[in-house]
Amino acid sequence: MKYYHPLLLTPGPTPVPEQILHATQSPMVGHRSSDFEAIAEEAFRALKPIFGAQNDVMILTSSGTSSLEASMLNLANPDDEIVVIVSGAFGNRFKQIAETYYNNVHIFEVEWGKAVNVPDFIDFLKSLNTNITAVYSQYCETSTAVLHPVSELGHALKAYDDTIYFVVDGVSCIGAVDVDLQRDAIDVLISGSQKAIMLPPGLAFVAYNDRAKQRFSEVTTPRFYLDLNKYLKSQSENSTPFTPNVSLFRGVNAYAKLVEEEGFNNVVARHYAIRDSLREALKALELDLLVKDEHASPTVTAFTPKTKDELNFIKNELKNRFAITIAGGQGHLKGEILRIGHMGQISPFDILQVVSALEILLTEFRNESYVGKAITKYMEVVKAYV
Ligand SMILES: Cc1ncc(COP(=O)(O)O)c(C=O)c1O
Incomplete structure (x- = not known):
């Protein structure tokens, strides 16, 4: 049987809604024109509620990793001590960036598949017995599908030492979770375009509070493209320091309209309904x-x-026979796990497709009938939400 509509269920990139695709294909405008200023002004503001930020959100034309790197280079001086929580492949990414630039990097390892235990982490900080400048953690560790308790972590951190900057990588969950910088004691929250924000890849986002903004201007670590002060200065003129991806900026505005139509609370609730x-x-x-x-x-x-x-x-047959793409594991979980992404413009009924395809495949592979078993469970839970 031929499936005409491929279903992309990786944890990013995610399917791009038609309205966003359409917006990204509008005729080009000059990036130093009033046309772009209007687009940029709207985009910077539009992301504030999604990030729970008081300040306009910075938009960089680069992939999510650039915001991880920027969040270090703009907060930590060369001799500062920083702490990275590593609970998977993207914690490792933070670690690699940190070790590229800094000598005093402390790693708190969390078993892959588990969430950070906050009291244990605070004990670890105490045991370092040194002044820490910043702590880095994922919000969702994409490689293991764990959502860390960032609000609990933020508050515990501030109670321990309120001068420490708390940086959260929300690349794979911002747009699908209820977050608020002030409420959750986060100083810098970063993300990328190709996940729950359902744009094509190519933009990185940095949300920050006033304390972090001040710090960006004081830090002496060398940086050029990722000097956030440049972005802040340009942002105040509704512009960007370097040529932006104009099309994706338009996509941000189209995304914000879709969220407004659905209601952000409903967007978040839909993601949790699908998860459960x-x-x-x-x-x-x-x-x-x-x-x-x-x-x-x-x-x-x-x-x-x-x-x-x-x-x-499962992975090959989903792709070859049902045109459904899911993801494998990363790092030492490669060949051990599979991951189904369900973020962005994904409806409960899209996920029903992968559930029913899995029933068929496992019925074949295990020679035991699963037909109707999983979709029944799925519908029993989802019906409470739709
Ligand atoms: C949690 C997390 N952080 C960082 C990244 C890196 O983003 P990018 O691949 O856009 O550079 C990813 C990408 O999957 C991610 O999931």
Whole structure:
């Protein structure tokens, strides 16, 4: 059977809604023109509620990693001590960036698939017995599908030492979670365009509070393209320091309109509904979930097939026969887990497609009927939300 509509269920990039695609294809305008100023002004403001930020959100024309790097180079001086929580591949990314530029990097390792234990982390900070400038953590660790308790972490950190900057990488969940810089004690919150914000790849976002903004101007670490002070100065003139991706800026505005139509609270609730329903469906398929319920991300779900052969069969057959793309594991979880992304413009019924395809594939592979088992569980949970 031919499937005419491929379904992209990786944890980024995500399907791009038609309205956004359309906006990105409008005729080009000069980036030093009043036309672009109007687009940029709207985009900087439009992202504030999504990030729970008081200040306009900075937009960089570069991938998400640039915002991870910028959040270090603009907060930490060369001799400062910084702490990175590593709970997966993207914690490792933070670590690699930190070790590229800094000598005093302290790593707090968290077992992959688990969330950071906040009291243990504070004990770790105490044991370092030194002045820490900044702490870096993922919000959703995409490689394991864990959502860390960032608000609890932020508050515990500030209670321990309120001079420490708390930086959160929200690349794979901003747009799908309720976050607020002030309420959650976050100083800098970064993200990228190609995940729950459902744009094509190519933009990075930096939200910050006033304290962080002040710090950006004081730090002496060398940086050029990623000097956030340049972006702040340009932003005050509704502009950017370097040629921006004008098309994607338009996409940001189209995204904001879609969120306004649906209501941001409803967008968040939809992601949680899908998470909860999918988890029940996977359990009905006797697929083990990597993450415990209380730390499961609303944007991506990781599960462990019974064998490597089963894993390969699921991933390949979903793609070849059903035109559904899901993701494998990263780092030492490669070949161990599969991940289904469910963020952006994904409806509960889109996910029903992958659930029913899994029923068919596992019925074949295990020679035991799963038909109707997982979709029943899925519908029982999802019906409470739709
Ligand atoms: C949590 C997280 N941080 C950082 C990145 C890196 O973003 P990019 O690939 O856009 O540079 C990703 C990408 O998947 C991510 O999921």
